[in-house]
Amino acid sequence: MSHISLQCVNCRASFPANMSRLLCDKCQAPLDVFYESPGGKSDAGGESAPRMPKPTHEGSVMVTLGEGDTPVVELTKVGKLLGSERLYGKLEFLNPTGSFKDRGSATLISVALELGVAEIVEDSSGNAGASIAAYTARAGIKAHIFAPAGAPSNKIRQIRVYGAEAHLVEGLREAATQAAVEFYRKNDLLYASHNLSPYFVEGTKTFAYEVFEQFADGLPAHIVMPVGNGSLFIGAWKGFQELKAGGHIGGIPTLHCIQAQAVRPIVDAFQGRQWSAEDAQPTVAGGISVANPPRLSQVVAIVRASGGQALAVSESEILRWHGLLSAQEGIYAEPTSAAAFAGVDALIRQGHIGSGDLTLVPITGFGLKDTTEY
Ligand SMILES: Cc1ncc(COP(=O)(O)O)c(C=O)c1O
Ligand SMILES: [Zn+2]
Numbered sequence: 001m002s003h004i005s006l007q008c009v010n011c012r013a014s015f016p017a018n019m020s021r022l023l024c025d026k027c028q029a030p031l032d033v034f035y036e037s038p039g040g041k042s043d044a045g046g047e048s049a050p051r052m053p054k055p056t057h058e059g060s061v062m063v064t065l066g067e068g069d070t071p072v073v074e075l076t077k078v079g080k081l082l083g084s085e086r087l088y089g090k091l092e093f094l095n096p097t098g099s100f101k102d103r104g105s106a107t108l109i110s111v112a113l114e115l116g117v118a119e120i121v122e123d124s125s126g127n128a129g130a131s132i133a134a135y136t137a138r139a140g141i142k143a144h145i146f147a148p149a150g151a152p153s154n155k156i157r158q159i160r161v162y163g164a165e166a167h168l169v170e171g172l173r174e175a176a177t178q179a180a181v182e183f184y185r186k187n188d189l190l191y192a193s194h195n196l197s198p199y200f201v202e203g204t205k206t207f208a209y210e211v212f213e214q215f216a217d218g219l220p221a222h223i224v225m226p227v228g229n230g231s232l233f234i235g236a237w238k239g240f241q242e243l244k245a246g247g248h249i250g251g252i253p254t255l256h257c258i259q260a261q262a263v264r265p266i267v268d269a270f271q272g273r274q275w276s277a278e279d280a281q282p283t284v285a286g287g288i289s290v291a292n293p294p295r296l297s298q299v300v301a302i303v304r305a306s307g308g309q310a311l312a313v314s315e316s317e318i319l320r321w322h323g324l325l326s327a328q329e330g331i332y333a334e335p336t337s338a339a340a341f342a343g344v345d346a347l348i349r350q351g352h353i354g355s356g357d358l359t360l361v362p363i364t365g366f367g368l369k370d371t372t373e374y
Contacts, residue, residue, distance in 0.1 A: 004055050006198055007034040009298045017055070019115055022196040030294050032238075033198045050248045052209050052239070055107065055202050060114045063139045067095050067102035068206045072214045072360070077328040078321075078341065083348050086358045088220070090211070092232075093333060097158065098366035099287075100204065100232050101131035104194055107203030109135035112192060117141060120192040123180035125173055125228070125286050126155030127365055128194045133164035144189070146180035148173055151286065152370040172280060173289055195229040196294055204232050208239025211360065212249060220253045220360035222308075222353050226339040227257040227266060228288035230299035232362060237302045253360070256352070257303050257310040258343030260285045260318065265293060269300050270310035284374050285318055287336030287365060309352050313342035319374055321345070325363075332367030335374070340364075 006015045010029035015021055017033070024031060035053045056062065072090050079087030092100035109132065112120060119142040122132045129145035136143040143164040147156060148171065159166045167183070169176040177193075184191040194200040211219065227233050233255060240252040259267045262283035268275035277291035293299070303310050322338035325331045340361045347353040 003035060003037045003057070005034050005036060006031040009295070019112060019117065019190055019192070019197070019199070022191065022193060030196050030298070031198045033202050050209060050212070050243055050246050052205060053242065055199050056110050056114055060110070062106070063109045063113055063135050064106050065096035065102065065134060065138060067106050069210060070094050075329055078324055081324060081328070082341070082345050083355050084344065084353070084357070084359055085355050087344070088358070088360045089329075089331065089363045090207075090214075090360060091331070092362045092364045093337070093366035097127075097131045097134045098369050099127040099131060099334075100207070100362060100364050101128045101194070102135070103206050104128070104200035104203040104231055104235070105131040105135040108132070108192060108194065108197055108199045109139050109141065111199045112141060112190070113139045117190050120144070120190050121146070121180050121184040122192050122194060123147070123176045124194065125289060126151040126159075127287055127369065129164070129166070130155055130158040130162070130369075132192065132194065133159045133162035136164065137162045144180075144183065146176040146183070148176050152372055154369050154371060158369070172291065174277065174291055194231060195290075201231055201235045201238065204235025205239035205242070207232060207362065208236045208243060211236075211253075212243055215358075215360075218358065219249060219251075221357040222256060222347070222359045223253045224256045224258060224340045224344050224347065224359065224361050226285065226288045226336050226343075226364060227259060227299060227310075228290035229293045230257070230266070230295050232364065233257060233299055234295060234302065237306065252306055254308045255302060255306040256308040256343060256347055257299060258340050259288055259310070259312050260339060261312040261314050263289045263291055264312040265291060266296055266299050267310045267312045269296055270303055284315055284372075285336040285339045286370065287334060288339060309347060309350075311343060311346055313339055313346060317342035317345065326367070331363060333363045334365035334367060334370045336370075337364045
């Protein structure tokens with residue numbers, strides 16, 4: 001018997017663990033991994049190092065490219081401009097394919113390898129596709145990646161160079177999802193959607209475990225993230241929850257969710273406003289341009305539970321902080337990642353973050369991936 005099952009994030013219905021089940025039979029909500037036997041004795045007390053529960057089985061081969069363990073640096077100059085005396089960035093763009101997605105891909109593709117999967121279908125705005133392409137290359141699994149035809153050409157090139165088949169789809173991000181779904185059904189393949197798969201989110205939990213180690217003298221009071229589907233957001237929350245349940249931390253940082261004004265379904269849901277996918281506008285923050293995120297309710301619940309905010313930032317603010325991050329700190333991030341700094345600005349102005357509060361921003365993607373002139 002497996003040490004995990006899959007549990008509906010909405011109605012808590014339980015299903016045996018496999019890779020083809022992505023939604024609950026009863027209410028069509030996404031699923032999370034549920035650990036029947038969490039992680040051994042070391043999680044029981046606060047004394048020893050925490051051991052992160054994983055969906056793979058003991059002794060199985062892990063598909064890894066050395067993801068994670070990204071550095072944390074202080075951002076004194078950008079901090080000063082923002083009015084924060086204690087601002088830090090966690091350099092997630094130093095992951096093997098240039099974005100935090102490698103945390104999720106490593107786990108998702110390790111589970112696929114363990115189960116003997118030979119071919120998968122995935123859809124992505126670019127970064128998750130490039131990441132899945134790298135990890136499937138390493139695992140010897142064939143990958144079909146569906147991406148918007150308008151995705152940055154460097155990301156598409158990256159998908160192809162790893163040997164994955166890139167299927168470019170005209171239209172918005174959602175059109176790529178639709179095409180991927182049609183393709184996997186028609187060809188009877190496994191749909192390894194990083195947005196739906198419970199295993200991807202299990203991989204991003206490592207972010208929280210690293211923050212726990214890197215801030216041994218005291219966790220950040222606030223973590224501010226750019227959010228599209230919420231894979232890092234949800235994974236970080238799950239990781240902190242596990243650390244708390246294991247007695248390793250007393251409290252969890254306040255998690256804030258930042259979206260672009262152009263595409264803000266989570267922000268509107270949080271703020272009680274009506275949002276329709278047809279309202280989506282083009283944005284420089286392509287990584288968070290997700291008009292209809294399947295895990296929306298889960299993200300909103302986490303924002304509320306952690307006492308955070310969900311707010312939207314303008315295109316000009318995203319580009320302004322993108323420029324400042326490079327010119328002031330030497331950090332060349334994707335515009336998507338810079339949205340979080342525009343978010344910190346708004347959170348400080350609105351009084352949600354104090355100038356002395358320890359604040360951490362994951363800098364999620366590398367600048368050279370998206371060199372579009374805006
Ligand atoms: C650079 C970057 N940052 C943030 C995100 C948002 O991640 P998620 O959709 O899991 O919330 C993405 C997603 O593509 C991304 O590429
Ligand atoms: Zn359900």
